[in-house]
Amino acid sequence: MLKVLLITYYWPPAGGPGVQRWLKFVKYFKDFGIEPIVYIPENPTYPLTDESLISEVSDEITIIKQPIFEPYRLAELFSKKSSKTISKGIIVKKEKQSLIQKLLLYIRGNFFIPDARKFWVKPSAKFLQKYISEANIDAIITTGPPHSVHLIGKELKKNIDLYWIADFRDPWTTIGYHDKLKLTKGSIEKHKELEKEVLTSVDHLTVTSYTTKEEFLKITNKPISVITNGYDTEKISEVKLDSEFTISHIGSLLSGRNPEKLWQILFDLTQENDEFAKTFRLQLVGAVSEDVLLSINEAGLSDFLDNNGYVSHKKAIEIQRSSQVLLLVEIDTPETKCIIPGKLFEYMVSKRPILAIGPKDADISRLIKETNSGYFFEYSEGSEMKNVILSYFGEFLEGKLKAKTEGIEKYSRRELTRKMVEVLKKVESEK
Known part of the structure; x- marks a missing residue:
């Protein structure tokens, strides 16, 4: 040995x-x-x-x-x-x-x-x-x-x-x-x-x-x-899906991880769609910079925000599995296109659809496409992002929202x- x-x-x-x-x-x-x-x-x-x-x-x-x-x-x-x-x-x-x-x-x-x-x-x-x-x-x-x-x-x-x-x-x-x-x-x-x-x-x-x-x-x-x-096999009992349309980010949101276009899209949807406004929650779990919180508030989303702070790893896994959509955000610079955070794989195994935002040619885009686990957008892609969120929301209303992830066993x-x-x-x- x-x-x-x-x-x-x-x-x-x-x-x-x-x-x-x-x-x-x-x-x-x-x-x-x-x-x-x-x-x-x-x-x-x-x-x-x-x-x-x-x-x-x-x-x-x-x-x-x-x-x-x-x-x-x-x-x-x-x-x-x-x-x-x-x-x-x-x-x-x-x-x-x-x-x-x-x-x-x-x-x-x-x-x-x-x-x-x-x-x-x-x-x-x-x-x-x-x-x-x-x-x-x-x-x-x-x-x-x-x-x-x-x-x-x-x-x-x-x-x-x-x-x-x-x-x-x-x-x-x-x-x-x-x-x-x-x-x-x-x-x-x-x-x-x-x-x-x-x-x-x-x-x-x-x-x-x-x-x-x-x-x-x-x-x-x-x-x-x-x-x-x-990802690892976690010994966590079955969790219920949230009754609200939760979009959850698990992990640190640094100042550079601040998708202001997404915040604006989410606010617009609360104004344009009464059903969305009634059920939508933006859930943040982990350390969040003051810059990000300020941008969320300035976008008009403070009434829709649940800022949970840091939780245990077990609790984070439970939140991932109960959320309707999982949000992944990477800094919009060429230097960060190499970052593949561990939470991406935990997101995948949670079998919840992923909405990812990051720099052009990011490695996370390649993995999300390969595993069919969600959608990746560059920071500038506003209308396409809005359409995907509306699509997710429509499936949520019908009780059919789930990930179509495949081929993740090698991870x-x-x-x-x-x-x-x-x-x-x-x-x-x-x-």
Whole structure:
């Protein structure tokens, strides 16, 4: 049985999408002859927590921890609210930023490269170098963001002859919020330098999207596998469909995820269609930026809004399955066309129709079309979007609204683990 060390920042009780991917891989590894050992920070500052996820971690899994210094704790002395929103990735528009927010962003972007967890790198590499030798580890996996975790792998690779897989849940220098960190020219170059060092010293790269693979192929000749996020079989009792026409977004709505045309379309429908006005609810679950809430209110939708805030993963799944339509929104920039959020696959398995909005040529468009799970629109496609919403609403009134999803089995967490194991099995062939 191969012994594999996973180095990750996010682990239960961390909440949010960052923890799900490797929580599930670890869950299924032993079924495929892999013994996982998980290395995590002892005292992290997670922006979101979900205690319910702790129950998904098997007692048979070896977990080792080392302390981490978290600068966000110091930032909270200046502004607890601003530091927490920044750590969640919620960055308000430039013209609305306070002096404190601008200062925190500048410090975060230029003093903490690649990110604020950089102080975990050296002590972790020192501790793990000894641990790996004593525990007879066959391979290590680093997963980011935070991308400082990959620097632990880079340090270990320099000193130990072992197989290293770097898993990128999101890209590095082209991630959506990078241009909002007020980076100096020197800081931008430092990010690119570190990114290249990781991409060229690793043995194998795994990424979650096709676009990220194309991007990395321009930097490295190392093998790259696309292993998307996926869905797991959830033990949740049957839920009833909402009696109202709920359009629900599950997850963070950052300032850039603000489809103002959609908000206007929904308001227009409440004015043009009395039945729509009686039954429509816009349901938001998760962290929502003030910019998005302001746009929704300015569009006239405040009376139709249910803003639930963050809920447990189990509760989020229940809401997905009871909603009439599931809304997926990605930032409208070329840099974000590579993002395939994990919730897309959970949406698919919920068997509720999807309404997705994002940038041109987005990878999510390809997957939605492939699985026939809904419709994708660019931000500019107003009339087409309105027609689809009316079509969904008509089916809802007839009691016939449901998804026509097909071919999603390959995106189950178990099948995706099989793909990851195929990469790990290369360790045996190269021994």
